[in-house]
Amino acid sequence: MTEPLFDEEGRTRFGTSGAVRVRVPAKINLHLGVGPLRPDGYHELTTVYHAISLYDEVTARRGDRLTLTMEGEGTGELPVDESNLVLRAARVLAAATGAPAHARLHLRKQIPVAGGLAGGSADAAAALVACDALWGTSLSRDQLAGIAAEVGSDVPFLVLGGTSLGTGRGEVLSPVLVRPIMWHWVVAVADGGLSTPEVYAHLDELRAAGKAPAPLTAPDDLLAALRQRNPELLAGCLGNDMQAAAVALRPALAETLAAGADAGALGGIVSGSGPTVVFLARDGAHAQLLADDLADSGTCRTALVATGPVAGARPV
Numbered sequence: 001m002t003e004p005l006f007d008e009e010g011r012t013r014f015g016t017s018g019a020v021r022v023r024v025p026a027k028i029n030l031h032l033g034v035g036p037l038r039p040d041g042y043h044e045l046t047t048v049y050h051a052i053s054l055y056d057e058v059t060a061r062r063g064d065r066l067t068l069t070m071e072g073e074g075t076g077e078l079p080v081d082e083s084n085l086v087l088r089a090a091r092v093l094a095a096a097t098g099a100p101a102h103a104r105l106h107l108r109k110q111i112p113v114a115g116g117l118a119g120g121s122a123d124a125a126a127a128l129v130a131c132d133a134l135w136g137t138s139l140s141r142d143q144l145a146g147i148a149a150e151v152g153s154d155v156p157f158l159v160l161g162g163t164s165l166g167t168g169r170g171e172v173l174s175p176v177l178v179r180p181i182m183w184h185w186v187v188a189v190a191d192g193g194l195s196t197p198e199v200y201a202h203l204d205e206l207r208a209a210g211k212a213p214a215p216l217t218a219p220d221d222l223l224a225a226l227r228q229r230n231p232e233l234l235a236g237c238l239g240n241d242m243q244a245a246a247v248a249l250r251p252a253l254a255e256t257l258a259a260g261a262d263a264g265a266l267g268g269i270v271s272g273s274g275p276t277v278v279f280l281a282r283d284g285a286h287a288q289l290l291a292d293d294l295a296d297s298g299t300c301r302t303a304l305v306a307t308g309p310v311a312g313a314r315p316v
């Protein structure tokens with residue numbers, strides 16, 4: 001008989017007694033093809049996710065109940081109650097494994113809230129990885145990704161990281177395997193966020209009124225550009241069906257996109273449901289120049305340089 005993972009008091013027999021610190025990246029979508037609204041309220045997607053070097057951190061420590069504290073982006077604005085995705089993720093992991101949901105969790109946020117960078121999903125992915133280590137439940141990455149899908153459509157990708165084709169509502173992943181390469185990005189962060197469901201709903205309205213651009217076709221050219229490791233080619237293939245809706249809701253994004261193009265970006269798109277805009281640069285030096293120009297343009301709150309692809313949620 002195998003020994004139970006937890007004793008009568010619900011203390012883990014394995015796991016760790018110290019703190020587990022997990023770093024998790026933001027995501028951008030190099031291609032975001034939005035299909036029809038499904039009966040379950042989600043849209044059918046074909047997307048190419050890409051994890052970039054802009055990170056949040058979740059630290060998990062032993063506790064006798066489940067608590068969350070936070071610092072950084074969104075503090076005072078994001079709820080730290082049970083509606084927070086970090087706590088939801090911990091509860092879902094506990095329910096799936098039988099582990100008692102006992103941990104003191106602390107979130108350090110750098111990823112802008114409601115920015116189209118999947119910050120909340122990233123925090124959920126980090127919580128899953130951190131609690132898995134703290135509680136000694138030792139799930140495989142694929143098992144964690146399976147549980148992650150219960151928390152949100154983007155959460156499985158943030159567990160895995162890298163570059164991945166996502167289908168279904170975004171949770172069905174197949175990694176895009178290419179020889180190692182580092183792409184250089186500039187992330188133009190806007191003031192304030194956009195609500196993802198509102199941007200999807202606005203896209204549906206634009207489409208119903210015949211005012212949306214033609215939907216993207218399959219990302220074959222983009223996948224070929226990734227394989228050829230050619231930034232000019234990749235820039236020409238970036239696409240996002242949600243961009244028209246995000247720009248309609250936040251017209252100032254057109255100025256951010258124009259400022260990046262004027263500054264010499266190879267290409268630029270709204271990230272996910274926005275309002276963050278990401279630009280592709282030739283190399284690290286070009287990215288820094290672009291970021292400086294964008295910051296001076298006054299069309300964004302801040303412009304950050306980042307590289308991708310990077311790994312998903314990992315203990316540090």
Ligand code: C5P
Pocket residue numbers: 041042043044045121151152153154168169170196197200
């Ligand atoms: O899966 P997640 O909870 O992150 O999604 C947030 C919201 O975004 C959903 O409730 C839905 O309104 C919208 N969504 C969608 N289609 C998807 C993913 C998300 O309409 N494929």
